[in-house]
Amino acid sequence: MTIIIEQPQFDAAAERKVAGDPAELVLDGGFTVPDSNAFGHTFRDYDAESERKKTVEEFYSVNHINQTYEFVQRMRDAYGRLDKTEMSIWECIELLNEFIDDSDPDLDMPQIEHLLQTAEAIRKDYPDEDWLHLTGLIHDLGKVLLHPSFGELPQWAVVGDTFPVGCAFDECNVHSKYFKENPDYHNPEFNTKFGAYSEGCGLDKVLMSWGHDDYMYLVAKENKTTLPSAGLFIIRYHSFYRKPLHKHGAYTHLMNEEDKENLKWLHVFNKYDLYSKSSIRIDVEEVKPYYMSLIDKYFPGKLRW
Template sequence: VSMGICAEGGTPGLFRAPGCILVPSSGLISSFSWSAGRDHPMRIIEKKNSSEASGGQEPIKDPLQSVEEWQSYKEEKAKMESEDPNWTPVDPDKKEEEFRNYNKNPRYERVRNFYRLNHLNQTYDFVVKMKKKYAKLSRMEMGLWEALELLDTYVDDSDPDTNLSQLMHALQTAEAVRAKYPGEEYDWYHLTGLIHDMGKFLGSVYGEEQWCVVGDTFPVGCKFSDKIEFSEFFKHNKDVNDAKLSSKLGVYKEGCGLSNVLMSYGHDEYMYQVCVQNNCKLPLQALYMIRFHSFYPWHKEGEYMHLCDEQDLAMLKWVKDFNQFDLYSKADEIPNRKELIKYYKGLVKKYFPEKMKW
């Protein structure tokens, strides 16, 4: 691995994130494999006890102790995730207005229950606790491609538009970006499409409950917008009874910038921290897409603009642009992983170090 400072040049109009100085110089990321009878190489270092479990709930058993347990876990997960064996998200004729339709959907009850738990438990204090819990990224090390493959059985309960694994959704999104922006100068955008949801590692590997991993995000520490999906469930959130935390500005100042706002905890913030702390070479636009792509009340509804600074407003158009690929690609044909793996492994090598902290 060689060190070098990220240039300010490159594609016109791109920003470089501060501190991005690590440049990998050799070696493709190794394939994900292990042998039966040995400790799993991705075994979680810190075991979760009852006090650390999400929201005080019973912790999920770590399934990654042996190849036999992992295969059993995948089979069990597949059974749990199939509501209707005849339903498929692949629909080339699906209209834009039919996406994110939470009412007329075979996954409605699953999604509704997810947001009930999410809005009950995502409090200001909870977010502070979770950010502290994962702040150091000291639990394990592995390559980015290895981590991506661990999402192959993870299905997002908050998503009404797909029951495919997150790895398949990642490839759909990346290929949708690549189709519209095929040039090499946008290869960072292709890679962003691939990795944008990798923070769901929190659920697939660390066993966090889905309500603190996936779903739309929103600020905590100030008034909840009624434009947030299933906002009626916030009446059970303890922060609504706090005069300060339920006011328009709450604990923030006008124009303070989204980087200074605590968002409901989940995969967006976690993956953003993974990228920054591992000194990735992605531009600032990519980091905004990763950190705020689930912030629908902002980029779709125009809420919380009073908290934004000039940089947030400049980056908003990029987050909006990315959303079309994240959302509307879910009805596309399932990509052929074998045909794409070489291209995307090359991008991983270009923009990320060989080994990363998680």
């Protein structure tokens, strides 16, 4: 997300800079990670004995078996046309009220709650980075793929941690044992370290497992958003970063220099994405005018989806 490198370790004190320009990185905005999630367990613990454990593991078993190189190509071709409907960003946000993410071990509330919690937590710590506030609000909008008007795709084709397809599946991916049943696992064209790719090719040349991340990236890009490249990178790879890339440095051999720079902003973003989840509700009508102003700044009124 070039040459194999060690996963960068970010020293918040050493790299804190003045905010204002997306190129100027502020790694520590002051956010404190809670001790436990909404269920009283450690965040992102896929093995914790909770009411969510069985649902989450069943999700990843189906996801890992079915996310093949051919499947991703087919989905990108079909949904990349953006011919399903036209609607505004906020209309899309309201559609997400109907869905709960089966892959998430930390929260079982409608998606609009997560979007606003993420955006508001970022806004508090990074008041001058309005592009990052908006990125927090819209990063999961691709989950509208679950809606009947978008084909009502199954959850395994929409949510969950993402990973490259077309090369060997890394064992540090969540519930990696299920990859052994994926047809690409036994395909010599795709089951080597580089597979269909080359060293340092850049993540934009790599097919990721299909889901809401890649779809929302396509929507934003093709509708000519003026978000900075770091915002688009966050939208496209926020579900890839969590375990393999951040914790284990997997797949860094596919990254180029631009990826490495944008990864620093993804590092900032993901603690808000992962750890701002709670049972505390946000007053939607109170914060809506602010986010509407950001939508108008960075997006057209109606988008093709």
